[in-house]
Amino acid sequence: MSDTYFTIGMAGHIDHGKTTLTKALSHIDTDRLKEEKERSISIELGYAPLRIEEGINISIVDVPGHERFIRQMIAGVAGIDLVVLVIAADEGVMPQTKEHLEILEFLGIEHCIVAISKVDRVDDEMLEFVTEDIKDGLTGTIFHKAPFVYVDGISGKGIDNLNQKIISELKLVESRDAYGSFRLPVDQVFTVQGQGTIVRGTIYEGIVQQGSQLRLLPKDHKVRARQIQVHHEDQNVARAGQRTAINLSGVDKEDVHRGDVLVASDHFLVTKTIDVALQFVEALRVPVKQRMPVKIHVGTSEVMGRIVFFDRNEVKQTDGEVLCQIQLDEEVVVRRGDRFILRRPTPVETIGGGWVIQPEGGKYRFGKATIDRLQNKKQSTPEDLIEDVLSTHTLLDVKQLIQYTSLDEHVVKRTVAEGLEEGYLFEVNRQTYGVTKTFNKVKDEIISQLENYHQDYPMRLGISKAEILQMLSGMYSKVLVEYSLDQLVKKGNLEKKDQFVSSAEFHPHLPKQWKQRMLEVIHSLKKDGLTVKKWEDYLTNTPFSKHDANEFAVYLVQTKQAFRILDDRLIHRSALDAALSKLKRQTGETFDLKEAKDTLDVSRKYLIPFLELLDQLKITTRQDNERKWMEGKS
Numbered sequence: 022m023s024d025t026y027f028t029i030g031m032a033g034h035i036d037h038g039k040t041t042l043t044k045a046l047s048h049i050d051t052d053r054l055k056e057e058k059e060r061s062i063s064i065e066l067g068y069a070p071l072r073i074e075e076g077i078n079i080s081i082v083d084v085p086g087h088e089r090f091i092r093q094m095i096a097g098v099a100g101i102d103l104v105v106l107v108i109a110a111d112e113g114v115m116p117q118t119k120e121h122l123e124i125l126e127f128l129g130i131e132h133c134i135v136a137i138s139k140v141d142r143v144d145d146e147m148l149e150f151v152t153e154d155i156k157d158g159l160t161g162t163i164f165h166k167a168p169f170v171y172v173d174g175i176s177g178k179g180i181d182n183l184n185q186k187i188i189s190e191l192k193l194v195e196s197r198d199a200y201g202s203f204r205l206p207v208d209q210v211f212t213v214q215g216q217g218t219i220v221r222g223t224i225y226e227g228i229v230q231q232g233s234q235l236r237l238l239p240k241d242h243k244v245r246a247r248q249i250q251v252h253h254e255d256q257n258v259a260r261a262g263q264r265t266a267i268n269l270s271g272v273d274k275e276d277v278h279r280g281d282v283l284v285a286s287d288h289f290l291v292t293k294t295i296d297v298a299l300q301f302v303e304a305l306r307v308p309v310k311q312r313m314p315v316k317i318h319v320g321t322s323e324v325m326g327r328i329v330f331f332d333r334n335e336v337k338q339t340d341g342e343v344l345c346q347i348q349l350d351e352e353v354v355v356r357r358g359d360r361f362i363l364r365r366p367t368p369v370e371t372i373g374g375g376w377v378i379q380p381e382g383g384k385y386r387f388g389k390a391t392i393d394r395l396q397n398k399k400q401s402t403p404e405d406l407i408e409d410v411l412s413t414h415t416l417l418d419v420k421q422l423i424q425y426t427s428l429d430e431h432v433v434k435r436t437v438a439e440g441l442e443e444g445y446l447f448e449v450n451r452q453t454y455g456v457t458k459t460f461n462k463v464k465d466e467i468i469s470q471l472e473n474y475h476q477d478y479p480m481r482l483g484i485s486k487a488e489i490l491q492m493l494s495g496m497y498s499k500v501l502v503e504y505s506l507d508q509l510v511k512k513g514n515l516e517k518k519d520q521f522v523s524s525a526e527f528h529p530h531l532p533k534q535w536k537q538r539m540l541e542v543i544h545s546l547k548k549d550g551l552t553v554k555k556w557e558d559y560l561t562n563t564p565f566s567k568h569d570a571n572e573f574a575v576y577l578v579q580t581k582q583a584f585r586i587l588d589d590r591l592i593h594r595s596a597l598d599a600a601l602s603k604l605k606r607q608t609g610e611t612f613d614l615k616e617a618k619d620t621l622d623v624s625r626k627y628l629i630p631f632l633e634l635l636d637q638l639k640i641t642t643r644q645d646n647e648r649k650w651m652e653g654k655s
Contacts, residue, residue: 024076024077024078025076025077025078025191025196025262026078026079026080026196026260026261026262026263027077027078027079027080027102027103027191027194027196027262028079028080028081028082028101028102028223028262028263028264029071029079029080029081029082029101029102029103029104029105029187029191030081030082030083030084030101030103030104030105030130031043031081031082031083031084031104031105031107032084032104032105032106032107032121032125033106033107033108033117033118033121034108034109034112034115034116034117034118034121035117036109037107037108037109037112037115037118037138037139038107038109038138038139038174039083039084039107040067040083041138041174041175042105042107042136042138042172042174042183043067043069043081043083044069044174045172045174045175045177045180046069046071046081046180046183046184047069047070047071047081049069049070067082067083068080068081068082068083068221068252068264069081069083069252070251070252070264071187073184073187073188074188077188077191078262078263079187079191080223080251080252080262080263080264082101082223082264101130101223102132102191102194102262103130103132103133103134103187103190103191103194104125104130104132104133104134105133105134105136105183105187106118106121106122106125106133106134106135106136106164106167107136107138108135108136108137108138108151108155109137109138109139110137110138110139110140110142110143110147110148110151110171111139111142111143111147113150113151113154113155114154114155114158118158119158120371122158122159122162122164123302123371123374124362124371124374125164126162126163126164126374127300127360127361127362127371127373127374127375128360128361128362128374129360129376130163131163132190132191132193132194133163133164133167134167134168134169134170134183134186134187134190135155135159135164135167135168135169135170136170136172136183137151137152137155137169137170137171137172138172138173138174139173139174140171140172140173140178140179141173141175141176141178148171152169155169168186168190170182170183170186196261196262201226201227201261201429201430201431202226202227202284202285202286202288202289202423202429202430203224203226203227203228203229203233203235203283203284203285203286204224204225204226204227204282204283204284204289204356205220205222205223205224205225205229205265205267205282205283205284206222206223206225206280206281206282206283206320206321206322206354207220207221207222207277207278207279207280207281207282207283207321208221208222208223208279208321209221209222209279210274210277210278210279211274212274213268216248216268217247217268217269217270217274218268218269218272218273218274218277219266219267219268219269220266220267220269220277220281220283221264221265221266221267222264222265222283222321223262223263223264223265224259224260224261224262224263224265225261225320226261226429227260227261227285228258228259228260228261229246229249229258229259229260229265229267229283229285230246230249230257230258231246231247231248231249231256231257231258232245232246232247233245233246233285234285235269235283235284235285236283236284236285236286236287237269237272237276237277237281237282237283238281238282238283238284238289238291238354239281239282239291239351239352239353239354240276240281241291242271242272242276242277243271244269244270244271244272244283245269245270245271246267246268246269247268247269247270248267248268249265249266249267249268250265250266250267250268251263251264251265251266252264267283269283279321279322279323280320280321280322280323280324280353281322282320282322282354284354286420286430287420288420288423288424288430289354289356289424290354290380290381290424290427291352291353291354292349292352292353292354292355292380292381292382293348293349293350293351293352293353294346294347294348294349294381294382294383295346295347295349295353295355295377295378295379295380295381295382296344296345296346296377296378296379296382296395296398297344297345297346297347297361297375297376297377297378298342298343298344298375298376298378298399299328299342299343299344299345299363299373299374299375300341300342300343300373300374300375301336301338301339301343301372301373302370302371302372302373304338305336305337305338305372306368306370307365307368308335308336308337309328309335309336309365309372309373310334310335311328311329311330311333311334311335312327312328312329313327313328313365314326314327314366315327315328315347315363315364315365315366315372316363316364316365316366317347317349317353317361317362317363317364318361318362318363318364319353319355319359319360319361319362319377320353320354320355320359322353322354324349324350324351324353325349325350325351325366326347326348326349326350327347327348328345328346328347328363329345329346329347329348330343330345330387331344331345331346331385331386331387331388331391331392331395332344332387332388332389332391332392342375344378344392344395344396344399346382346385347363348382355377355380355427356377356380356427356428357377357378357379357380357406357426357427357428358376358377358427359376359377360374360375360376360377361374361375361376361377362374363375377427378395378398378399379395379398379427380427403426403428403432403433403436404436404439404440404445406426406428407422407426407428407433407436407437407440407446407456408445408456410422410425410426411446411454411455411456411459412456412458412459415455415459415497415498415501416449416453416454416455416498416500416501417453417454417455418451418452418453418454419433419434419437419452419454422437422454437454440454441454444457445457445458447460447504449500449501449504450500450504453500455501459501460501460504460505460508463493463497463501463502463505464505464508464509464514466493466496466497467489467493467502467505467506467509467515468509468514468515468524470484470489470492470493471483471484471515471522471523471524471527472524475523475524475527478572479529479530479531479532480529480530480531480532480572480573480575480576481521481529481572481575481576481579482518482521482523482529482579482580483516483518483521483522483523483524483527483529484521484522484523485520485521485522486503486506486517486520486521486522487520489502489506489522490502490503506522510522513525521579529576529579529580531576535564535565535569538563538564538565539573542559542560542563542573543577543582543593545559546559546583546591546592546593547593547595547596549593549596550592550593550596550599550600551592551596551600551621551623551627551628551631552623552624552627553586553590553591553592553596553627554590555589555590556570556574556589556590556591557570557589560573574591577591578591581594582594584597584634584638585634586627586630586631586633586634587630590630592631592634597634600621600631601635601640603620603621604617604620604621605650607620608620610649610650611644611647611648611649611650612647612648613646613647613648614628614629614632614646617632617648632648635648636648639651640652
């Protein structure tokens with residue numbers, strides 16, 4: 022069985038024993054800073070490995086409990102799989118306990134263990150009272166069924182039981198995606214003398230290898246993973262769920278900040294406008310108004326922005342979900358489904374949280390239509406999202422699909438494979454994809470254009486491919502139109518002759534109303550042999566316009582009933598065949614101009630254009646003053 026990797030968080034009110042409990046579990050003191058030692062409080066995030074059972078690799082994040090360090094707390098719990106909510110037996114539920122609880126719910130943390138700490142300080146009666154108080158506080162929350170353990174970090178009481186609870190809960194947690202594109206939101210940046218810039222964070226998805234070329238977003242610095250450590254141990258590879266430190270080359274410490282995101286692909290977008298599904302806390306101290314400044318915590322970033330409603334101008338109190346938009350002052354890196362916390366900058370308080378519907382929000386009008394649109398986006402399946410972006414962009418490759426849908430790479434590839442198999446997607450060259458209903462629209466448009474064309478130009482073989490591309494260039498890409506033409510030809514809907522395309526059932530023909538007159542012209546042309554008049558002379562006393570005359574000539578040439586020997590003269594096919602047969606019978610392997618003139622008995626005015634026509638048709642080839650039969654005389 023392969024190893025699994027998890028991160029658990031220690032959360033709760035200040036001085037409830039989170040750091041002491043972490044040390045009791047891991048034997049590591051996570052308070053590293055001098056100020057933390059002097060004040061006996063956690064200021065920055067602390068980390069420690071927890072080794073309980075073979076094959077299960079656990080990192081503990083000890084988050085600050087003081088309200089002044091709520092930013093660090095949010096950054097710390099953003100990537101956890103399980104929270105240990107620490108509540109002191111001698112104090113019970115406190116303000117930061119409640120706020121941490123709200124934040125954990127908004128971030129979608131589903132697995133929790135309640136650790137009642139400092140149990141050696143209270144008697145059984147007090148412990149029972151505190152237990153009931155905590156259960157009441159958890160009623161109605163996602164953690165109402167969370168298991169309880171009673172511990173004391175100093176004496177070690179209950180630590181073994183907590184270890185077992187952690188293992189049993191983690192076995193219920195779905196491990197993080199090690200197959201997606203690598204993403205690590207940075208929560209710490211520092212330098213080590215002689216080593217350079219080091220970043221630390223929890224890997225959200227994917228894997229990173231020593232030597233990997235990476236990108237640091239949102240500023241898009243190109244960097245390399247020079248060295249990787251997991252809890253101070255060198256590793257060649259780190260994967261989703263692990264607390265990891267990466268020594269980066271290619272960037273200075275001053276250019277890296279908490280909230281930056283380290284990625285391995287160009288699938289990730291940076292954005293300043295996100296569409297969100299937002300829920301508010303139960304008791305807002307002050308109403309949230311339209312375009313009010315807010316502070317959003319997403320991943321490990323903390324960015325100011327404004328909230329934009331589309332169906333209201335303020336929220337006083339609501340227990341429902343609000344679909345809205347956050348317009349940010351700075352760029353962030355988010356994907357669909359990422360959780361966030363929303364705080365008011367003044368008065369400082371957590372006002373809500375939710376998840377990202379769409380990383381690149383658009384400009385929308387106020388009203389129900391926008392809410393319906395966001396609701397559809399929110400409820401969309403991967404299939405819906407891919408069909409939606411392909412309906413807008415017609416053709417996209419995998420990278421573009423990942424960017425526009427904000428889905429994981431393996432989800433996009435799996436969905437595309439299913440779509441191709443089920444027939445609602447199609448593939449163009451170089452793994453570019455479209456939705457079948459778009460192909461059907463292009464197909465119908467091509468067929469419609471051809472029907473109109475055949476109606477207007479019944480004597481032409483068809484329309485040139487270049488003309489079709491030009492006709493549809495304002496609606497569809499050249500690649501899509503070319504693909505559609507090829508498919509229609511393969512399926513027998515269209516025919517292609519040289520550069521001309523026509524409907525499969527179409528054949529060029531003389532217009533019914535002029536057919537008899539045109540046959541008379543053809544008969545006259547045929548009778549004149551090689552000594553033809555100008556084309557316009559054959560059409561004297563006919564109702565044909567100059568355009569009609571040109572179309573008629575093109576028809577005869579394209580259908581090979583006639584051949585053009587001069588710009589203004591045609592000869593009938595029968596004249597060509599008769600002259601060619603006579604010339605072959607009465608000449609040798611080569612012949613000159615005089616032999617041809619004597620054989621055909623026509624003036625140079627007609628003879629020279631005729632012989633040049635034979636050259637064009639590759640029947641003969643000219644060599645100085647003679648011509649040679651290309652395929653012999655047979």
